[in-house]
Amino acid sequence: MSKMTKKERFLATSLKLINEKGFKATTIRDLASSLNCEVANIYNYIDSKQSLLETYLFGISNEFHFAMDTIIDSKISSEEKLKLIIRTHIDLMVKKPYELALLVNEWRNLKEPKLSTFIAEKNTYENKVKTVIKEGMEQGVFRSLDLEIATFTFLSTLRWLHDKNTGYPIKMDPLEIEKQITQFVFSGLCID
Amino acid sequence: MSKMTKKERFLATSLKLINEKGFKATTIRDLASSLNCEVANIYNYIDSKQSLLETYLFGISNEFHFAMDTIIDSKISSEEKLKLIIRTHIDLMVKKPYELALLVNEWRNLKEPKLSTFIAEKNTYENKVKTVIKEGMEQGVFRSLDLEIATFTFLSTLRWLHDKNTGYPIKMDPLEIEKQITQFVFSGLCID
DNA sequence: TATTTACATGAACACTTGTTCATGTAAATA
DNA sequence: TATTTACATGAACAAGTGTTCATGTAAATA
Numbered sequence: 096m097s098k099m100t101k102k103e104r105f106l107a108t109s110l111k112l113i114n115e116k117g118f119k120a121t122t123i124r125d126l127a128s129s130l131n132c133e134v135a136n137i138y139n140y141i142d143s144k145q146s147l148l149e150t151y152l153f154g155i156s157n158e159f160h161f162a163m164d165t166i167i168d169s170k171i172s173s174e175e176k177l178k179l180i181i182r183t184h185i186d187l188m189v190k191k192p193y194e195l196a197l198l199v200n201e202w203r204n205l206k207e208p209k210l211s212t213f214i215a216e217k218n219t220y221e222n223k224v225k226t227v228i229k230e231g232m233e234q235g236v237f238r239s240l241d242l243e244i245a246t247f248t249f250l251s252t253l254r255w256l257h258d259k260n261t262g263y264p265i266k267m268d269p270l271e272i273e274k275q276i277t278q279f280v281f282s283g284l285c286i287d
Numbered sequence: 288m289s290k291m292t293k294k295e296r297f298l299a300t301s302l303k304l305i306n307e308k309g310f311k312a313t314t315i316r317d318l319a320s321s322l323n324c325e326v327a328n329i330y331n332y333i334d335s336k337q338s339l340l341e342t343y344l345f346g347i348s349n350e351f352h353f354a355m356d357t358i359i360d361s362k363i364s365s366e367e368k369l370k371l372i373i374r375t376h377i378d379l380m381v382k383k384p385y386e387l388a389l390l391v392n393e394w395r396n397l398k399e400p401k402l403s404t405f406i407a408e409k410n411t412y413e414n415k416v417k418t419v420i421k422e423g424m425e426q427g428v429f430r431s432l433d434l435e436i437a438t439f440t441f442l443s444t445l446r447w448l449h450d451k452n453t454g455y456p457i458k459m460d461p462l463e464i465e466k467q468i469t470q471f472v473f474s475g476l477c478i479d
Numbered sequence: 480t481a482t483t484t485a486c487a488t489g490a491a492c493a494c495t496t497g498t499t500c501a502t503g504t505a506a507a508t509a
Numbered sequence: 510t511a512t513t514t515a516c517a518t519g520a521a522c523a524a525g526t527g528t529t530c531a532t533g534t535a536a537a538t539a
Contacts, residue, residue, distance in 0.1 A: 101485080119311035123526080133489070134489085138529080139487080140486095204309070235478065237478065238474065240471060245467070251443040251444050252440045255442065267436075272436065275440075279436070280476055281476055282475040283472060284423070284437065284472055285430070285473040287474075315498080316495090316496085324516090332516095336496095336498090
């Protein structure tokens with residue numbers, strides 16, 4: 096337990112620092128001084144700086160996929176599925192804001208072959224979202240927009256949350272955020 | 288003219304490379320070998336690696352502000368203003384996809400005091416968009432969503448363009464993209 | 480008690496980084 | 510023709526990088 100606690104605390108501190116400075120800009124010595132320990136000591140916790148990034152990224156990536164698969168397999172309408180996708184993103188933003196910011200900003204720093212693996216997972220996720228939207232369009236529930244554009248525009252509406260919620264405390268009630276974004280996505284800005 | 292041509296070509300090549308690898312990951316030696324020239328030669332064009340990034344970022348930032356100010360000062364409806372903002376983003380994406388991607392991805396690599404200046408410009412821009420949306424809400428043209436959320440969600444819908452359009456040729460007709468995104472933003476996904 | 484385990488240390492490594500220097504050349508300008 | 514200008518070169522630098530090493534300690538386990 097104490098073993099885990101120590102490593103976990105290291106991982107948490109690192110995550111925060113990497114978010115502030117960026118992965119490339121954060122040196123092992125930065126991590127060490129932020130943890131009040133010696134540089135070499137860090138290698139008691141991790142194999143390499145790269146593996147640290149990999150741990151974070153594939154960690155949340157898995158969480159997203161797990162949630163997504165649950166949603167897709169459930170017997171609910173396309174509209175409800177999309178609502179749940181929005182809810183999942185906001186949930187994860189509240190619970191793991193730093194990991195989410197990494198997912199958006201730092202995945203480019205992965206190296207092959209992990210980079211390809213990650214991109215594949217990313218594409219798979221996007222395709223699952225695309226499928227939900229496609230179903231909705233075919234059922235006449237969603238407007239028949241270009242599928243690619245609709246999917247990526249939708250995903251984008253969930254992305255600014257990460258940019259805004261790193262470092263700052265989340266002021267607004269998550270449920271309220273969810274309500275607002277759902278309304279934007281489903282009904283748009285205009286009244287008519 | 289030949290002076291400008293040479294420097295411009297250097298700037299264009301650098302821009303592409305920095306987009307592929309990221310600013311931090313792109314070394315002066317990378318630039319040199321990509322340009323088939325010696326490392327030292329690069330410093331005939333630029334003062335420092337940092338100044339290179341600054342040139343790019345403040346360059347497009349200015350373009351955005353210029354376009355935005357024209358829109359804001361024109362005597363048209365809030366709805367029309369928002370449409371023009373969408374058009375501006377897509378226009379710039381088509382004309383300067385690499386600069387735009389930098390604007391989104393690499394501004395964190397600026398150093399003080401340029402970083403603060405950039406963030407201030409960024410905030411100013413976002414506030415101008417916010418004002419347009421606020422006007423629309425007050426006039427009853429736009430749905431009364433939370434202003435912050437509506438603004439950033441709107442801006443996000445224009446951001447994925449950059450991610451998707453670096454490196455790849457833009458397949459879809461810009462006018463069609465504009466039409467689709469405008470529809471998404473104004474009317475949302477749902478039919479009802 | 481003996482031995483493993485978890486964590487800590489500081490020096491050293493091999494390498495990469497941005498940048499500068501002194502020098503050179505070929506064309507444009509005066 | 511003389512001189513400035515634009516561009517090119519290769520070596521060198523000082524600083525910073527991730528990582529490893531041999532060694533140490535204090536507590537948990539056997």
